Amino acid sequence: MDRFDVAAEMIQAAGEVLRRCHLEQAEVRQKTGHQDLVTFWDKKIEQQLRHAILTAFPQDSIVGEEYPPEESCGGKVTWYLDPIDGTTNFINQHRNYAISVGCWAGDTPLFGMVLDVERRELYWAKHGGGAWLDQSPIHVSRCRDITEMLLTTPGLQYTFLERHPHQEQLIRLARRVRAVRCLGSVALELCEVAAGRADMFVTMRSSPWDHNAARIILEEAGGAVFTMDGGHLPLNQKSTVLALNAVELKDHIFCV
Ligand code: IPD
Ligand code: CA
Ligand code: CA
Numbered sequence: 277m278d279r280f281d282v283a284a285e286m287i288q289a290a291g292e293v294l295r296r297c298h299l300e301q302a303e304v305r306q307k308t309g310h311q312d313l314v315t316f317w318d319k320k321i322e323q324q325l326r327h328a329i330l331t332a333f334p335q336d337s338i339v340g341e342e343y344p345p346e347e348s349c350g351g352k353v354t355w356y357l358d359p360i361d362g363t364t365n366f367i368n369q370h371r372n373y374a375i376s377v378g379c380w381a382g383d384t385p386l387f388g389m390v391l392d393v394e395r396r397e398l399y400w401a402k403h404g405g406g407a408w409l410d411q412s413p414i415h416v417s418r419c420r421d422i423t424e425m426l427l428t429t430p431g432l433q434y435t436f437l438e439r440h441p442h443q444e445q446l447i448r449l450a451r452r453v454r455a456v457r458c459l460g461s462v463a464l465e466l467c468e469v470a471a472g473r474a475d476m477f478v479t480m481r482s483s484p485w486d487h488n489a490a491r492i493i494l495e496e497a498g499g500a501v502f503t504m505d506g507g508h509l510p511l512n513q514k515s516t517v518l519a520l521n522a523v524e525l526k527d528h529i530f531c532v
Pocket of ligand 2: 358360361362462485486
């Protein structure tokens with residue numbers, strides 16, 4: 277099996293575990309505070325994914341949310357894993373959470389997979405092969421009029437309420453768009469833009485495991501990702517993220 281097939285098999289198996297699991301409140305822990313949670317299942321799924329990857333490709337490196345990076349000596353392929361993106365949704369709703377698997381050779385994307393676990397829908401893309409939702413091709417929306425656009429952001433607090441250098445810009449943008457939606461999963465929200473159900477996405481805080489799978493899917497679907505300053509989105513650092521349904525929109529959205 278090649279890496280894509282290993283990923284497809286392991287992500288579906290992990291989804292099955294999460295759909296069947298019963299979360300006990302005692303399995304929920306705070307990380308940096310009451311808005312940053314982890315469960316027994318985040319850790320279990322990441323272990324399961326790491327095991328599947330390293331069994332098949334022991335020379336690969338892994339960057340995942342819940343454990344220190346696994347660095348290979350020699351190999352140049354890195355996997356970015358978020359075992360549950362949207363842990364708060366997993367805890368409170370048992371829906372609207374994803375497993376995210378991105379695979380890169382250095383800074384060249386190989387493929388990205390985002391499983392919407394409860395809907396049993398797999399977003400995926402191989403570099404140069406278009407973007408897909410299960411067996412159907414997906415594409416970003418063609419909307420270019422800001423007043424008709426839907427903006428999605430995972431955390432209202434961080435985007436609009438907390439002080440940061442882009443706060444005023446984003447509040448102005450929120451007034452211009454048709455609506456703002458907040459799903460609570462960076463990976464799923466980037467896939468919403470890829471599938472044309474949202475037109476743009478912003479977040480002030482995202483980590484490599486949050487966005488390095490879905491950014492491949494979004495770019496293959498015709499969209500573009502940047503930092504909030506309009507720069508290149510780094511592969512290995514925490515960053516702001518601005519995702520758009522068209523690269524040229526970057527020069528217009530903050531013009532007012
Ligand atoms: C978080 C979710 C959330 C976003 C945070 C992420 P997690 O990931 O994507 O919507 O606002 O910035 O860290 O902790 O659920 O994997
Ligand atoms: Ca995440
Ligand atoms: Ca996570």
